[in-house]
Amino acid sequence: MAAKTDTSEAYVHRFAEAKATLAGHGLPWLAGLRERAIERFAALGFPTRRIEEWKFTDLRALTRTTFSPAPRLANGVTGDAVGRFLPADLPSHLLVFVNGHHRADLSDVGELPAGVRLCGLAEALAEAPELLEEQLCRDGALDGHAPLALNTAFMTDGAVLMLARGVALERPVHLLFLATGDEAPAVAHPRNIIVAEAASRATVIETYAAPAAGAYWTNAVTDIVMEADASVRHVKVQAESHDAFHLAVTRVRLAKGSAYNSFVASVGGRLARNEITAVLGEGVECRLGGVYLARGRQHLDTTTLIDHARPASFSNEHYRGVLDDSAHGVFQGKIIIRPDAQKTDAHQLNKNLLLSRTAHVDTKPELEIHADDVKCSHGAATGALDAEALFYLRSRGLDTDLAQRLLIEAFVGEIIDEVETTALRAHLRRVAAAWLTQVNK
């Protein structure tokens, strides 16, 4: 193996030191999984831009530093800090994590209907590990890139949500990850596991945020397994600190007749990548949407893979980006339609608004179609604010800032409006408005 110029070896060493104390260390299957994961990580090394999927995202700023495990804090974050990140008028089953560790004192799970399990991963590994083995060790669990393998090697906590057959969870489940970003750069590897059994339904909100500024790394993995006719709505808000790195992979498996609906608002982080991989069974519906809003020197990457493996499924993707200053946006959307996936209906759209000459976006649709009876469309558009619209608004007395803000809000709002729940729409609009009114100069 060639000598590594990055810090991957340091993580391998650290794993050897830490493995005896990691969550669930007494479980042979888990120890074995972690060993396989770190081996895979060592073999892969951190991805470089020579790898096609990472062509537009340079991780060197991340891989120059060795991040130590994020400390477990008994205090230091208050209930007030938590409140800031919750949607208004939308009571939820709330699980709070600080530096990746579940904090029961800040959480508010409330009453759960029969057939719903919601707890921390560390707790689940201690109390009911047999429920997790199948999920964590399923075929292909280690496929993917090095950060994903690293998460599997080091995962300490996260959320476990299990919905029994037919259960409909009325209130959303909110997973709130807060980072304190202390002096030494630290990494958390949250691992979330969501299993929706046949015909169950739930809404899951995932929020990553920092009550104060700080440099740290969140390396999250969320696995969602949807059995027949299950329905999951998933809203994610990535509002990490402006010095933070955020790498996240969401893997969704959709069985026959299920429906997955995701919306990601990405506004934080100095470098963030949201990756979604969805494998679609027969007759499913998969909708992915989101916005990424970046300024300064922020780099926000949205990478999706929709794998139409079986016939008669529908997928729709619509992401919009707003990029100011010298920010860099990336959208990579791959759609595979396998030979067996006749009658597939797949659509993809990516629109970007560039607010400055030095902002830029790389957008790359990638369609791999192996079936003939399919409908498939994709489109991408990148442009500046409409000068005519801007003039029209200004000619009525609005100053340039407000006129621009109205137009950006409109651009972003149009896609937020596709989210179904009123309170979630309002929450996402507030996230966008907060970004818009932020003074960063």
Next chain:
Amino acid sequence: MLKIRNLHVAVDGKEILRGITLDVNAGEVHAIMGPNGSGKSTLAYLLAGREGYAATEGEILYDGRDLLALEPEERAREGVFLGFQYPVEIPGVGSMNFLKSAVNAVRKHRGQPELDAMDFLKLARQTMKLLEIDEALLSRPLNVGFSGGEKKRNEVFQMAMLEPRLAILDETDSGLDVDALKVVAKGINALRGETRAIVLITHYQRLLNYVVPDQVHVLADGRFVKSGGKELALEIEDQGYAALGLRDNSAAA
């Protein structure tokens, strides 16, 4: 109020206005007519401050101040209003929300208290009633999917709400049915007053039956070629520009 002196305007390097002089005093209504492509909208855009429209010669004084030195929003706050020939559709921006911001920006500049949501709505409803505008129309995004006539009516509605001192209406009468024309005329006449001036750009006598102008000017090929009283508009309606010794620009091209 408005003094235009020997104004030359180039757009994309092409000279469109070639020496225009015009005086509009408070209390007056002026009509500007002229063949397609003669430069009427160019003049309107220049007055409102549209980017890309540069005066290469001459000056425009508004209340004695250099109008061209002001940003579009400053002009609006100082009381200049342009009713667009082609109002812009703006998806995602609510008509009322936008107008409330505009009204308050103008009020703030005039030292008047800003209107809260209730007061704004009250004023808007009164104005809608006067202009016979359906409230449902304004619950939609700005001009999006509005019919041609609805767009023009919305321009007049905005004008009524903003109470400008100098209103320039660029073909606000085009595309209106007879009833809508009367309503629009009512809106314009309601604005008329000692301290205000109105410039109507139009192709038709129709509107001028309801809003009787003090002066009529004919713009051709970037110059005013004739000015007169309200009879001039009738003459043009009767005999066309040819009788004035002019050809239609677009026909000549």
